[in-house]
Amino acid sequence: MKPIDFRSDTVTRPTAGMRRAMLDAEVGDDVYGEDPTVNRLEEQVAGRLGLEAAMFVPSGTQSNQIAMGLHCRPGDEVITEAGSHILQYEGGAVSALWGIQPQPLPSEDGLLSPEQVTAAVRPEGIHSPRSRLLSLENTHNRAGGTVWPLERFQAVVEAGRRAGLAIHLDGARLFNAEVATGTPASAWAKLTDTTSVCFSKGLGAPVGSALVGSAALIKEARRLRKRLGGGMRQAGILAAAALYALEHQVERLAEDHAHTRRLASGLAELPGVKVNLARVETNILLVEFARPSGEMVSRLAAQGLLVNATGPHTVRLVCHLDVSSADIDEALSRFRRTLKS
Known part of the structure; x- marks a missing residue:
């Protein structure tokens, strides 16, 4: 029996074209800034997101955590949604690495309101941590792939700006949001100080993320990447996969979204199963x-x-x-057998 792996979009394997791109990659020492493939990837990502500069890193967690270190100092506070990746899936790094206190705000769909952000900001005083950073997530993993409506995102960012907060976007699946809505990823990213995007999820690269922001912030980010052990050498072999993903595998995310909706509709018809079809927006199904x-x-x-x-x-x-249309049909048959047994 062939396994059908729905655990995550991180389980994908490089396509034949991606493997060829990795094999043929021109490389150099990236710590010296001499890897042409990494440089090309960083320029392309920054341009696509409408920000000045980008930095290639091994993982989305490292990208997010470098952003935490850029914007906050020990004893500062990051305001974020309670189910966010930086709180739930990064090993307590905000506290362990940077001495930052998180303030989690509850939501039903992973999306905050301007009023929540305004109310969460600490008044100045010796008894409270300083509110320094607002970290948002698009799409929201734990909420089931929720996409931030651009107008709501802008309103929340503006509330943060009025309070003097820096803005970070965990955009690990930002290109899913782009494909689902037709809104360019840059529309969200250009409202932020830093944005993280991931190549090793739906885009199918074997490894890698990028942190994007102003030239000054990314210059300092390279210091923090080195501190965290993320300074890679002939990283163009990996960057070539990310470049291939960016150039060839963004639009195909629509297939994943269509498969997810078909899977959701089929499961919703089965006894003992609840699916909120209105919440199925991208490639994640709860x-x-x-x-x-x-x-x-x-x-x-x-x-x-x-x-x-x-x-x-x-x-x-x-x-x-790596999940085909035929796999969806087969998966629904296996779900039916499981629920009957």
Whole structure:
């Protein structure tokens, strides 16, 4: 039985074209700024996001954490949504690496309001941490791939600016938001001080992210990347995969979104399954089962369906370039068998 892996869009494997691009990559020492493929990638990403400069890094977590270190000092505070990646999936790095205090704000869909941000900002005084940074996420992973409506994003950013906050966007899946809405990724990114984008999720590269911002911020970011051990040498082999992904695999994200909607519609018809179809916007699907999620993960694995639990009765499924239309049909058949047993 062929496994169908819905655990994440990080499980993708490089395509043949991407492997050829990696094999043929022109390389140099990136720490010296001499890798032409890395330089080309950074220029292309910065231009695409409408910001001055970019820096290639090994992972989205490192990219986000460099941004934390750029904008905050020990004892400062970052305001963010309670389910955000920087809080839930980065090993406590905001506190462990930088001594930053997070202030998590609750939401139902991963999206904050201007009023929440304004109310969260600390008054000046010796008893409180200094509110320094507002960190947002688009699309929002834990909320099920939610896309920030541009007008709402702008309103929240403006509330942060009025309060003197720097703005960081965790845009690991920002190109999913672009493809889902037709709004250029730059429309969100240019409103921020720094934006992180990931190449190793839906875009299908084996590794790599980029931090994008002003030339001055990215210059300082290189110091922090070095401090965190992210200074790579002949990194053009990896950057070539990211370049290929950016040039060939953004538009195809629409296939992942279509597969996710078809999977959601099929699951919604099954007994003992709850799917909020209105919340299916991109390639992430949250499904609630009558049985405990841990039990469902095991039962589905026995049918060759790999998923992750995200709550007591909720599992997450993520479509990606290694999940075909035929795989969706087969997956629905396996779900039916699992729920009947």
